[in-house]
Structures are given as structure tokens and as C-alpha cells.
Amino acid sequence: MLEELLEACGQLEKAGTSPWELPEDIQNLIPNRTSFQDLNKFLSNDRDQSDHIAVLRAAYVTIIKIKSTKEEERCDEDGLNDALLGISDCISALMMPICSDTSLDEDTTDYAKLRRKGELGLQAIEQLIDAPFQAPLQLRPLVLLHLAAFTDAADPWSTANSCALARKLLEAQLQTLDESQIKSLIAEEILTTFIRPLFSKSRSAAVTASGRKAEFVEPSRYDTVDRETPETKPWKYAHRYAVTVFAWAVEHSDAALLQTHWPSFTPALLTLLDESHASLKIRALQIFRAFWSRCPPNLMQNTGLATVFEDAVFPAVLFLPSLTPEDESLEILGAAYPALIEMAGLTYTDHGPEAGPGLGGNEKQQITESQRKLLDKIVREGVMVGYHHAKEHVRLVSLFCEVLVCVINGMGILAVKHLKDFVPMVSEILADPFGTKHPPTLTSATQLLQAILRNCWPRIPHYCNEIIKVLMLCWLNIEDEDSFSDDSPVASDLKAGLTQTADMLSAVMKASQVDLHDRVGVLIEKEPQLRNLFKDGIIA
Numbered sequence: 001m002l003e004e005l006l007e008a009c010g011q012l013e014k015a016g017t018s019p020w021e022l023p024e025d026i027q028n029l030i031p032n033r034t035s036f037q038d039l040n041k042f043l044s045n046d047r048d049q050s051d052h053i054a055v056l057r058a059a060y061v062t063i064i065k066i067k068s069t070k071e072e073e074r075c076d077e078d079g080l081n082d083a084l085l086g087i088s089d090c091i092s093a094l095m096m097p098i099c100s101d102t103s104l105d106e107d108t109t110d111y112a113k114l115r116r117k118g119e120l121g122l123q124a125i126e127q128l129i130d131a132p133f134q135a136p137l138q139l140r141p142l143v144l145l146h147l148a149a150f151t152d153a154a155d156p157w158s159t160a161n162s163c164a165l166a167r168k169l170l171e172a173q174l175q176t177l178d179e180s181q182i183k184s185l186i187a188e189e190i191l192t193t194f195i196r197p198l199f200s201k202s203r204s205a206a207v208t209a210s211g212r213k214a215e216f217v218e219p220s221r222y223d224t225v226d227r228e229t230p231e232t233k234p235w236k237y238a239h240r241y242a243v244t245v246f247a248w249a250v251e252h253s254d255a256a257l258l259q260t261h262w263p264s265f266t267p268a269l270l271t272l273l274d275e276s277h278a279s280l281k282i283r284a285l286q287i288f289r290a291f292w293s294r295c296p297p298n299l300m301q302n303t304g305l306a307t308v309f310e311d312a313v314f315p316a317v318l319f320l321p322s323l324t325p326e327d328e329s330l331e332i333l334g335a336a337y338p339a340l341i342e343m344a345g346l347t348y349t350d351h352g353p354e355a356g357p358g359l360g361g362n363e364k365q366q367i368t369e370s371q372r373k374l375l376d377k378i379v380r381e382g383v384m385v386g387y388h389h390a391k392e393h394v395r396l397v398s399l400f401c402e403v404l405v406c407v408i409n410g411m412g413i414l415a416v417k418h419l420k421d422f423v424p425m426v427s428e429i430l431a432d433p434f435g436t437k438h439p440p441t442l443t444s445a446t447q448l449l450q451a452i453l454r455n456c457w458p459r460i461p462h463y464c465n466e467i468i469k470v471l472m473l474c475w476l477n478i479e480d481e482d483s484f485s486d487d488s489p490v491a492s493d494l495k496a497g498l499t500q501t502a503d504m505l506s507a508v509m510k511a512s513q514v515d516l517h518d519r520v521g522v523l524i525e526k527e528p529q530l531r532n533l534f535k536d537g538i539i540a
Contacts (some may be wrong), residue, residue: 002042005029009061010054020478030065036083039063043090052094053113056120058189059091063127084137092146096122097157101230101237114157118150122165126297129169138176141189147173148190148248149241150451157241174252183257190249191264198242201232204270206308216499235268237279243272243280247287255296264304265291273312276327281316285335288313294344301370306343310374313339317382320390330395333386337403340378345371346410370416375407379418382406387425396437397429401444408451416456421464426452430474436481439490442474446497448505457508464509465519471502473535493530502534 008026026503094119099109125147129137139147147170202211211432230237246268258265269291272284287364288309292300300306300337316336319329323356338348345367367375383400390396404422408415415422429435429445436442449467453460460467475498478484484491509516520534 001038002030002034002062005058007052007056009057010051012056013053013508014046015054015120018489026061027065030062032069034062034068036063036087039066040086040090043087043094043110047094048498053120053158056091056094056117056124059118060124060127063087063124063131067131069128078129081135081137082408084128084131085140088128088137088139089145089328091124091128092143096146097149097241098154099157099240109156111156111354115159115162116160117133117155119159122147122150122162129172134211136176139173139383143184144170144173144185145190145245147192148243148245152244152249155223155241155244158244162395168455170248182252183261185265186249186257189260190245191268193524195249195268195522196264197233198239199268199271200233201446203270204274205266207266207270207305209265209267213308229471230484236275236277242438243287245282246272247283247290250287250294253291253294255294258291258294259299262295262303264298266307270308270312273316274308278319278324278332281319282335285313285316285332285339288477289335289339289342291453292339310340310343313343314377314382317378317386320386320396321393326393329390329393330399333396333399337378337382337399339376340382341403341406341410343371343409344353344374344378346375346406347408367410372411375411378407379404379421384421384425390427394441399424399440400442401429401441404448405444405451408448412455413458415452419452419456419459422448422452422456423466427470430470431477433477435474436477436494437486439494442494445496446474446494446501450497450501453501453504453508455506457511461504461512461514462510463511464505464516467505468516468519471498471505471533472527472530474498475530478529479529480525499533499535506534 008029012023013025020224043055043059044244056058070376097114097118097526099114100107102108125143129139131137139314147166150162150166151170152158153160158166177185204210206214235242250265253261254267269284269288272280275281275284275286278488293310300309313336316332317340319332321329333422378473382401387400407473408422425447429441430449435445449470452469475495477492477493478498481491506516516534520530524530524534
């Protein structure tokens with residue numbers, strides 16, 4: 001019945017016509033008495049993959065035509081509902097973003113075609129749901145799973161429009177489901193039926209097949225097989241959308257669901273965290289943060305998986321130049337450190353690229369012994385190792401400073417044990433004569449020094465002379481920087497930060513009954529411009 005329409009839609013596709021253009025002659029190819037049952041029968045026929053876009057376009061045009069004629073008002077409700085569900089099943093299957101079986105670095109997938117299929121399919125399903133002559137259509141779980149594949153605009157098969165539409169359709173569908181149905185959708189349909197088989201051959205040895213901690217790590221039966229093949233990692237090759245679906249499932253899980261179904265999440269999550277490819281590593285860390293933030297308190301500690309996840313996440317902080325390009329390293333570390341900090345019981349606040357992390361509300365939080373050990377590990381085996389290995393990369397240095405601000409604010413006075421590492425590091429950054437070439441790094445280092453003064457003040461008198469020296473050198477470097485004009489806002493902001501730091505140092509020394517006038521007076525006599533730096537109660 002609709003074969004002529006399919007052929008005409010194929011011609012439109014070859015001509016590059018926009019999928020939203022509906023020429024009147026195309027609509028005239030649809031018989032007036034066409035029903036949703038007819039469309040369902042048409043879509044049920046097997047089609048060559050090259051015809052999928054034409055089929056979706058034909059379905060979209062037909063749905064609009066049927067709605068405009070209101071032919072279905074005379075149909076029985078059960079028959080209409082079955083036809084609509086069948087149509088939605090067929091459309092969702094046709095629009096699935098199946099990729100090529102080649103590696104991510106040698107990808108040959110035609111993503112433009114996948115994007116067109118996704119947009120057409122989503123628009124057709126939206127038109128189907130909005131049919132005015134039937135009760136709200138409740139899509140089947142598999143269709144909802146297919147919609148979830150388009151919920152990340154960063155995926156190459158998705159667009160901002162298709163992502164927004166997929167999320168809109170899913171949210172509307174979730175509102176028609178009760179709590180038990182949502183739990184069944186995520187735990188059974190997505191995690192057990194869909195995700196588990198795709199990840200079964202690449203499961204981490206740190207957990208059992210049931211998702212629990214492996215007390216005795218045993219070799220996997222797939223260890224003798226090449227683990228980088230489409231057969232062992234289908235979620236990394238043809239079914240890459242599985243990662244997006246998994247991320248959506250995590251995003252829509254709550255504490256109650258995780259309390260009972262956490263073993264369904266852990267195998268896939270650990271497998272993703274073990275990936276070395278940059279884009280997958282970053283995605284895995286983002287999903288892990290969402291998972292960890294939704295877990296009930298102490299759930300992972302009680303199950304023994306906290307250390308397993310720590311061991312899986314921590315290697316990411318060592319993706320450093322020159323083995324890892326600086327841009328990739330910055331993205332990976334920018335995702336790994338927040339995850340580790342949150343595992344340590346602190347709150348990581350994303351302020352943007354130039355501002356660093358910090359504790360929400362600057363409130364001190366109680367941390368356990370295991371969390372304190374993790375914070376110590378972050379400092380010693382993460383930040384300090386990364387800094388000494390890649391200190392010539394100023395953007396990474398800025399990130400290290402921002403991470404330390406959060407750690408120090410969280411540890412409070414317990415951070416004094418690391419002063420022997422913190423002070424030389426911040427001194428080297430602030431005293432660098434070329435530091436003014438990248439002001440954001442100086443800003444981050446200044447904030448780090450302020451965090452040190454704020455939290456470790458009882459031991460600061462021991463480092464007083466060193467701090468005065470670096471403040472003085474940084475101030476003079478800013479004064480001597482030719483690229484800064486007299487009224488440069490960048491220079492003004494840097495100086496304001498240094499002045500505030502000097503005021504904090506003055507307050508700390510006064511608390512220790514030490515007047516800085518004797519120490520900075522001679523410096524001001526030789527460099528009068530330092531008078532604007534040391535001015536809070538220092539000069540008599």
C-alpha cells in the first residue's frame with residue numbers, strides 16, 4: 001500500500017531534502033483510508049539497511065496524514081493501541097545507532113546517517129504519542145531503552161535537538177509509570193537484560209559475575225581471548241550506545257534502587273573504569289560520580305567495594321604528559337580528582353574552568369580514618385607525583401592547585417603533615433619569573449596559599465620567611481611584566497589576591513605574637529612598591 005511512498009521518500013533522501021520538508025505530492029501518495037494498522041503492517045516488513053531512512057521518513061509522513069484525517073477515531077481502542085505499540089517498536093528498532101565494528105581510532109561509521117535516523121525516528125514517535133484520539137500511549141520498555149541511546153548530545157550519533165527530544169519523551173513516559181515499574185525498567189530491562197550480556201566477556205576480575213567483590217581473584221574464562229575485539233567488547237564497537245543507556249540508568253536511579261540492585265551496576269562500571277581510551281575513561285569517571293553520589297551512605301564501604309573502586313579510579317590521575325597529550329590529560333584528571341575527592345567524603349563543587357573546587361559552604365566535614373588515608377594518598381601519590389612529573393604544563397599545575405585547595409579545606413588542621421610538600425610547591429609556582437604569562441595558574445596558586453594559611457595556621461610561623469619571599473617575588477614579577485598595562489584588570493586581580501594573602505599572613509603571625517614589621521620593613525625600604533603589598537598592620 002505504501003511502497004510508492006517509500007520509493008518517493010528514497011528519492012527525497014538521495015536529493016538531500018530536509019527530513020522536515022513534506023511536499024504535498026508526497027502526502028498525496030498516502031491513500032485517504034490508510035490506518036495505523038496499515039502502517040504497522042508496512043513497517044513490519046524486513047527492509048535493507050540502506051532503506052531505513054526512507055522508511056522512517058515514510059512513517060513520519062504517514063503518521064501526520066492519519067492524524068490529520070482522524071480516521072482512527074472509529075477504530076476500537078485495543079486494536080489502535082496494539083497498532084501504535086507495534087509502530088513504535090518498529091520505528092525504535094530502525095533508528096538504533098549501530099556503529100561499525102572497527103576501533104574508535106579507525107571508526108568508519110556514517111554518523112551523519114545515524115543522526116538523521118535518530119531525528120526522524122524520535123520525531124515520528126513524538127507524533128505517535130501526541131495522537132489526539134487515544135489515551136496516552138505507554139511505550140514498551142525496549143522502546144524506552146532505545147530512546148535512552150540518544151540522551152547525550154556529545155555522542156556522534158546524537159544532536160542537541162535529538163537529545164532534548166529523547167529526554168522529553170522519556171520524562172513524559174516515566175511520569176506514567178509507578179515506582180515499581182521504573183525500578184523494573186532500570187534493574188531488569190536495562191541492566192540485566194541489555195547491559196549485562198554486553199559486558200559479560202570483559203568483566204573486571206575484581207568482582208564476581210554477580211557484581212560482588214571477588215575475595216579471591218580468579219582468571220576469567222575469557223583471559224585467553226583477545227580482549228580488544230568486537231566479540232568481547234560489543235559495547236565499545238557496534239553497540240557504543242550501551243554506555244549512554246547505562247549512564248541514563250544511573251542518572252535515574254535513586255538510593256532505594258541502589259540499595260537492593262547495586263550488584264547490577266558494578267560489573268559494567270568497573271569495566272568502563274578500566275578502559276584506557278581517553279573518551280571512554282572520562283565518560284566512565286562521570287558515570288561513576290553520578291553512581292557514587294546516589295549510593296546510600298556507607299553502602300560501598302559495607303560491601304567492600306569502596307577499595308575496589310578506589311583502585312579502579314586512582315590510576316587515572318597518572319595519565320600525564322608526555323605519554324598522554326596535555327589536553328586529554330587535563331580532561332581525564334579533571335574528571336578523576338573530583339571522583340576521588342567525593343569518595344573521600346568531601347563535596348566537590350564545579351565552578352568552571354578558571355575557578356577551583358571547594359567545599360560547599362566552606363564547612364568542615366567529619367572524615368573517617370579510611371577517608372583520611374585516601375586524602376593522604378591523593379596528595380602524595382596523585383597531586384605531588386603529577387606536579388613533579390608535569391610541572392612545565394601550566395594548565396595542569398593550575399588544576400593541581402585547585403585540587404589541593406579542596407583537599408586542604410576538607411582535611412583542616414590534619415593537612416599540616418603535608419606542609420613540607422605544599423610550601424615548596426606553591427613557592428616554586430608563585431616565584432616563577434614566567435608565571436605572569438599564564439595568570440590563571442598564579443591565581444590558583446594564590447588560592448592554594450590562602451587555603452594553607454587558613455587551615456594550617458599553627459605551623460605557619462615556621463614558614464613565614466619563605467611565604468614573605470614568594471609574595472614579594474610574585475608582586476615584583478607582576479610589576480615588571482611588560483604585557484600588563486598600568487590599569488590592567490588581570491594585574492589588579494592578581495595583586496588583590498596577593499594583598500589578601502599578605503593580610504592573612506599578618507593575622508596568623510599576630511596570633512602567634514609576632515609582628516612582621518621587623519621582617520618586611522627592610523624589604524619595603526629597598527623596594528617601596530612593596531608598601532602596597534604589606535599594609536595590614538605591618539607598617540607602624
